[in-house]
Amino acid sequence: MRLLPRSLFARMVLVLLSGLAVAQLLSFAIHWQERGEFMLRATGMRSVQRIADIVRLLDSIAPAERARIVNVLSSPPLRIALGEPQLAPAAGDGAKAEQAAQYAAVLQRALGDGYALAVMITDAPAWSGHGPGYGMEPGMMGGPGRWGPDAGGAAPFGPGAYGPGVRRFAGVSFVVQVRLTDATLVTFDSRQPSVAVNWPGRLLVSLAVLLAAVFGVTLVAVRWVTRPLKTLAEAAQNLGEDINRPPLDEHGPLEVSRAARAFNTMQQKLAKFISDRTRIFTAMSHDLKTPITRLRLRAELLDDPALQAKFVKDLEEMEAMVGATLDFMRGLDHPEPAQPLDVMALLESLQEQARETGGDVRIEGTARAPFCGHPQTLKRCLANLIDNALKYGKAATLGVEDTAERLRIYVRDEGPGIPEAELERVFEPFQRLEGSRNRGTGGTGLGLTIARNIAQAHGGELVLRNRAEGGLEAVLTLPRKGPKKR
Numbered sequence: 242m243r244l245l246p247r248s249l250f251a252r253m254v255l256v257l258l259s260g261l262a263v264a265q266l267l268s269f270a271i272h273w274q275e276r277g278e279f280m281l282r283a284t285g286m287r288s289v290q291r292i293a294d295i296v297r298l299l300d301s302i303a304p305a306e307r308a309r310i311v312n313v314l315s316s317p318p319l320r321i322a323l324g325e326p327q328l329a330p331a332a333g334d335g336a337k338a339e340q341a342a343q344y345a346a347v348l349q350r351a352l353g354d355g356y357a358l359a360v361m362i363t364d365a366p367a368w369s370g371h372g373p374g375y376g377m378e379p380g381m382m383g384g385p386g387r388w389g390p391d392a393g394g395a396a397p398f399g400p401g402a403y404g405p406g407v408r409r410f411a412g413v414s415f416v417v418q419v420r421l422t423d424a425t426l427v428t429f430d431s432r433q434p435s436v437a438v439n440w441p442g443r444l445l446v447s448l449a450v451l452l453a454a455v456f457g458v459t460l461v462a463v464r465w466v467t468r469p470l471k472t473l474a475e476a477a478q479n480l481g482e483d484i485n486r487p488p489l490d491e492h493g494p495l496e497v498s499r500a501a502r503a504f505n506t507m508q509q510k511l512a513k514f515i516s517d518r519t520r521i522f523t524a525m526s527h528d529l530k531t532p533i534t535r536l537r538l539r540a541e542l543l544d545d546p547a548l549q550a551k552f553v554k555d556l557e558e559m560e561a562m563v564g565a566t567l568d569f570m571r572g573l574d575h576p577e578p579a580q581p582l583d584v585m586a587l588l589e590s591l592q593e594q595a596r597e598t599g600g601d602v603r604i605e606g607t608a609r610a611p612f613c614g615h616p617q618t619l620k621r622c623l624a625n626l627i628d629n630a631l632k633y634g635k636a637a638t639l640g641v642e643d644t645a646e647r648l649r650i651y652v653r654d655e656g657p658g659i660p661e662a663e664l665e666r667v668f669e670p671f672q673r674l675e676g677s678r679n680r681g682t683g684g685t686g687l688g689l690t691i692a693r694n695i696a697q698a699h700g701g702e703l704v705l706r707n708r709a710e711g712g713l714e715a716v717l718t719l720p721r722k723g724p725k726k727r
Contacts, residue, residue, distance in 0.1 A: 250471075253463045261455055265448055272444065288431040289344070291319060292417060293351035295429075300421045307425070320430040327426060328359045328418045337362045344415055357420045469497040473504060483698065484512045526563045533559050581611035584648065587620060588639055591627055600631045606641035612648050612719065614699050622695035622703075623650070625688040626715045630654035634712055645721065647701075652715040658707040667705070668693050692717075 295314055299307050307323060315321040345360040352358070417429040472489065479486055488508065489501040533556055540552035585608050592602040630637035634654020642649040659667065670690045689703075692715075696703040701719040708714050 250463055250467045253467065254459060257459045257463070258456060261452065261459075265452060269444070269448060286347070288319060288415070289348050289351055292348060292419070292429050292431065295321065296352060296356060296419050296421070296427060299425075299427055300423075304423065304425065311427075318432040320432075322428045322430075323425065325418070325426060325428040328361055328416065328428075341415070344417075348417065352419070355422065359418045361416045363414045363416060469493060469500070473500060476504060480508060480511075484508070484515055523567060526567050529559070529563050533563065579613050579615055581613050582616045582619070584608035584612050584641065584643075584650075587616070587623070588641070588650075591620070591623055592639070594624075595627060595631060595637070600627075601636040602627060602631075602639065603637070604639045604641070607643070608641055608648065609643040612721075614719065615695075618695045618698065622692040622717070623652070625692045626652040626717070629688060629715070630656075630713070633657075647721055648719045650717040650719075652717070653708065653712055654714075655712045658711065658713045659705065661707070664705045664707075668703075 299310060302310065311321045311323055341360040341362045344362075345358060348358060348360070349356075415429075415431045417431065419427050419429070421427060476486070476489055486508070488505040491498050491501045491505065493501070537553070537556050540549055540556065543549040543552065585604075588604055592604060595602040627637050627639070630652050631654075634656030636655050638651075638653040640651035640653065642651070668689050670687055689705075693703045696717055696719070699719050700722065701717065703718075704716050706714050706716065
């Protein structure tokens, strides 16, 4: 998916933090729900305990004093009335009946077995009141039959019963009727208000602190896990620039140690293979010089001048191929140390050498600072590019573009260019194009290969491209960090 980050580090951080965020949200939702239910249960238990205490108080005083006590104790959200009709059997859905039975059981345990009681639940609109201390006479709860069979499910304390300017209480209403020891009925309307649960600030702060701490730990842990992969990727990339680079550190976790050890073993085998191949080809190319020299001497003894010229031409071509092969093999390794070199002085020396042989070389632009590289191999690289431009393009223009990050050198010619499909193939060893770029011009097919190897050894790149106005352009890009030091 395009929306996913590309790096393994970012993906692991995204997965871990997403899982953590989901877990935190679920935990918060569960806590929020349980907190609301707990507060509701706590409110119900308080009302049960209050009703039980009031029943014991009313049962312990004389009947004449009960009305005064009820008038004092009756206040929202608990209304108390004496002498109300007996509650009708509860009629409603199963959930309400079950809640009423549970409430009655809890209240019965609080009162004891000496009291008979009945409980009914209503969902009437909110009732209201002026607060504690206002008067109340028997029958104010709706009059006879209010909770009887003709009540029609109406709720006690209907809206507007107490006049304007009152405070509303919403929620479930538990209507409880308890028979005292002298058979007096006491009716309670305990309204359980809808619990307005405020946002738990401390819980949110705690979750935020936990999230921040886990985020920091996640960043450290994921970076610790992915850093060896980054190191391994950088080592694999640098291996193409320097096969003899220092081996990876094999310390660390078991998996990391095994991967580093396997990489180091692979590097050693590759270095040995390349070294053996280089020695073999170098020895073969060097040993060919001896028979070529003998053949040249014998060709000088031929009496036929035409045949002698043909032999000498073939031998010169063989010598050129052997010399180019030796240069190619030497280009695979550069034992000289890296050092700062004056790029403009190097280009001017190559320009002067070309002029001595009749070549037309122009320089455009300037380098801002010395470049840290291998002078001899870099000179060979530029010399090969200039030679190609002069052989196949009549003239060469050297353009210099220098920034803080990279040094770019353009070698432009005025020749016919190269077909687009052949721009990469000419970098392969011993590859020559037909037409103007053939063996008759003196090419061996190794000049561009050597030049690209030297560019890559400096951590850079060499590409070819055709110019819109005609001719070929070789672009040598060298990073300012310089080549890897041995």
